[in-house]
Amino acid sequence: MEMIRNETVAEVALTTLSHNDEKPVYNATTIPITPGTMLSTLPSREPVDIEFKELAYTVSEGFRKDRKEILHDIFGKFPGSQLIAIMGPSGAGKSTLLDVLSGFKTTGVEGNVLVNGRRRDLTAFRRMSCYITQDDRLQPLLTVLENMRIAANLKLGENVSYEDKETRIEDILIGLGLYEHDRTLARDLSGGQKKRLSIALEMISNPTIMFLDEPTTGLDSHSCTKVVELLKELASQGRTVICTIHQPSAKLFQEFNQVYVLASGNCVYQGGTNNLVPFLDSVGLPCREYHNPADYIIELACEEYGKDALNSLIKASSNGSNTDWFEDPTKVLKGETLLRAFPKPIRSRTQTLEDSSFGYQLYYLLKRGVIKTKRDTTLTHLRIGVNIFLAIMLGFLYVDAGNEGSRVLDNYNLLFAILMHHSMTTMMLTVLTFPTEMSILLKEHFNRWYSLKAYYSSVTVLDIPISVLCCLIFSVLIYLLSTQPMEWMRFGMFFAISLLVVFVGQSIGLIIGGWCNVVNGTFLAPILTIPMMMFAGFGVTLRDLPNYLKWGSHISYLRYGLEGYVGAIYGEHRSTLACEMAPYCHYRYPQKFLAEITMRGDQFWKDVIALSVTVLVLRVGAYIVLKAKINSVK
Numbered sequence: 001m002e003m004i005r006n007e008t009v010a011e012v013a014l015t016t017l018s019h020n021d022e023k024p025v026y027n028a029t030t031i032p033i034t035p036g037t038m039l040s041t042l043p044s045r046e047p048v049d050i051e052f053k054e055l056a057y058t059v060s061e062g063f064r065k066d067r068k069e070i071l072h073d074i075f076g077k078f079p080g081s082q083l084i085a086i087m088g089p090s091g092a093g094k095s096t097l098l099d100v101l102s103g104f105k106t107t108g109v110e111g112n113v114l115v116n117g118r119r120r121d122l123t124a125f126r127r128m129s130c131y132i133t134q135d136d137r138l139q140p141l142l143t144v145l146e147n148m149r150i151a152a153n154l155k156l157g158e159n160v161s162y163e164d165k166e167t168r169i170e171d172i173l174i175g176l177g178l179y180e181h182d183r184t185l186a187r188d189l190s191g192g193q194k195k196r197l198s199i200a201l202e203m204i205s206n207p208t209i210m211f212l213d214e215p216t217t218g219l220d221s222h223s224c225t226k227v228v229e230l231l232k233e234l235a236s237q238g239r240t241v242i243c244t245i246h247q248p249s250a251k252l253f254q255e256f257n258q259v260y261v262l263a264s265g266n267c268v269y270q271g272g273t274n275n276l277v278p279f280l281d282s283v284g285l286p287c288r289e290y291h292n293p294a295d296y297i298i299e300l301a302c303e304e305y306g307k308d309a310l311n312s313l314i315k316a317s318s319n320g321s322n323t324d325w326f327e328d329p330t331k332v333l334k335g336e337t338l339l340r341a342f343p344k345p346i347r348s349r350t351q352t353l354e355d356s357s358f359g360y361q362l363y364y365l366l367k368r369g370v371i372k373t374k375r376d377t378t379l380t381h382l383r384i385g386v387n388i389f390l391a392i393m394l395g396f397l398y399v400d401a402g403n404e405g406s407r408v409l410d411n412y413n414l415l416f417a418i419l420m421h422h423s424m425t426t427m428m429l430t431v432l433t434f435p436t437e438m439s440i441l442l443k444e445h446f447n448r449w450y451s452l453k454a455y456y457s458s459v460t461v462l463d464i465p466i467s468v469l470c471c472l473i474f475s476v477l478i479y480l481l482s483t484q485p486m487e488w489m490r491f492g493m494f495f496a497i498s499l500l501v502v503f504v505g506q507s508i509g510l511i512i513g514g515w516c517n518v519v520n521g522t523f524l525a526p527i528l529t530i531p532m533m534m535f536a537g538f539g540v541t542l543r544d545l546p547n548y549l550k551w552g553s554h555i556s557y558l559r560y561g562l563e564g565y566v567g568a569i570y571g572e573h574r575s576t577l578a579c580e581m582a583p584y585c586h587y588r589y590p591q592k593f594l595a596e597i598t599m600r601g602d603q604f605w606k607d608v609i610a611l612s613v614t615v616l617v618l619r620v621g622a623y624i625v626l627k628a629k630i631n632s633v634k
């Protein structure tokens with residue numbers, strides 16, 4: 001491996017970084033750095049020992065249904081500096097155990113998780129650990145280096161200098177074999193490279209404990225070996241690396257120090273990988289020569305050799321409390337020894353999980369957002385293109401409709417079509433794209449990159465320029481092509497209503513996209529718009545709405561939008577319309593038309609206020625939904 005730094009640089013970086021590393025409450029000590037060591041700028045960690053006792057996890061299977069127990073009072077011990085595999089057949093509870101141990105899931109958990117012999121303090125634990133999900137939730141439109149820089153700024157905060165961040169990034173990229181690909185967009189990386197980038201992003205904060213959900217899934221055997229070798233190296237530097245894994249090959253299996261095998265939420269083996277065969281011999285279930293022991297234990301866990309064989313494994317491992325089969329059982333520290341060996345961690349002064357301030361987080365989230373917006377062909381380029389295309393199409397269809405007395409009804413239809421376009425285009429775009437963002441948000445927020453407040457503020461701010469631009473292009477084109485009244489004031493009113501409706505549509509999209517998946521969201525968004533259309537006063541006038549449905553018109557943002565448009569085009573004492581295309585113009589006098597559709601035409605400010613309040617309420621609602629979503633996965 002190419003090493004381009006010398007000891008001095010590494011030590012300088014170390015001094016500054018160890019200052020930042022005061023935050024994790026478990027003391028991080030440093031070891032001498034020798035040039036040539038992988039990730040030499042990362043201060044080494046004191047190994048952390050994780051133990052769990054009588055760990056049970058239950059979920060509710062829905063309204064009025066019983067609770068289902070997924071983990072059944074299991075025990076286990078994961079010593080520091082070890083690469084540990086959690087194995088088991090599909091549905092055995094591997095991911096669940098990983099989620100519970102990492103603190104990703106906290107509801108429905110019973111039992112104790114101990115860190116160096118002490119009960120786990122979840123806030124402190126999250127500061128020293130990271131969780132790498134099975135699907136690589138990366139920012140696809142950012143290059144490897146951009147991804148790393150944003151992560152470094154968000155995770156290390158303002159107290160670490162630019163030079164130190166760059167040194168750390170370079171060191172990690174070299175160590176993980178990504179240095180040559182630093183200018184490649186994350187979406188163009190191979191599966192193995194994406195996995196390494198996911199690991200690299202979390203390595204920036206130098207976690208002591210790493211949880212990885214199936215890091216080898218979807219990779220070829222060469223990439224699998226590379227990733228596992230990398231994890232082993234990270235473990236050998238003092239980290240506790242715990243990952244779930246499906247059936248590893250015999251060669252890959254040997255790379256792990258320790259293995260924890262689950263079967264239907266029970267532990268069937270815990271110990272060194274080399275001790276698995278002797279363990280199976282001791283239970284009277286010997287593994288045949290040339291048979292991969294990793295395959296054999298999974299077969300046993302799947303009950304391929306009968307229920308009795310499985311029960312005897314659970315009994316022999318005492319559901320995980322038997323530590324006799326560890327690589328060196330004499331080195332397994334008991335609770336009291338651990339308590340004495342590791343002094344009580346210093347309590348952190350702050351309760352926030354993130355290492356950078358709100359302003360700093362917002363700045364870098366905006367920076368990332370700007371890069372994404374510039375490169376995004378759907379959210380930006382396509383959105384602008386659709387607005388131009390639709391404006392031209394509608395403009396030619398309704399040419400002269402704004403000025404001509406005989407086409408007042410056509411123009412009214414056009415105004416409603418514009419309203420639906422502004423509302424639905426932004427809403428559907430958000431519904432379709434936000435679920436992907438949501439999965440990245442869940443990962444990054446859990447790994448302490450930023451607070452939800454900073455994220456939400458960035459989403460809100462970032463959408464304003466592009467919404468204004470699209471709305472302005474559309475409004476100018478349609479206004480001119482359909483020959484609406486050439487008065488700045490009327491155009492300003494028309495544009496203001498359009499923009500507010502765009503913001504309403506986007507806010508509804510955020511609520512639906514934040515809570516639902518793409519399929520449910522695509523179904524729900526148009527369905528929820530139908531009542532709004534019913535109450536808009538378009539098909540049935542507001543006067544003709546039955547009394548028991550009148551309330552609907554007060555909550556319909558489309559009603560305020562339509563009323564605002566009609567006010568802008570036909571209200572404010574508009575003069576008599578031209579009548580050149582027909583011998584008789586029924587609506588030559590705008591007042592007559594307003595009376596017929598039961599709109600006064602002087603309600604513009606009321607409509608603006610109603611739409612602004614709607615945007616505000618929906619924005620607060622979207623924030624609450626995102627917060628609830630984050631809490632619901634716990």
Ligand SMILES: Nc1ncnc2c1ncn2[C@@H]1O[C@H](COP(=O)(O)OP(=O)(O)OP(=O)(O)O)[C@@H](O)[C@H]1O
Binds near residue numbers: 068088092096097
């Ligand atoms: N919210 C839930 N409601 C009901 N059952 C659940 C829920 N979450 C998990 N389960 C069940 O818990 C069991 C363990 O799930 P888990 O995802 O942990 O398995 P796994 O061993 O990781 O499987 P795989 O290797 O296929 O990913 C499965 O039977 C699953 O159906």
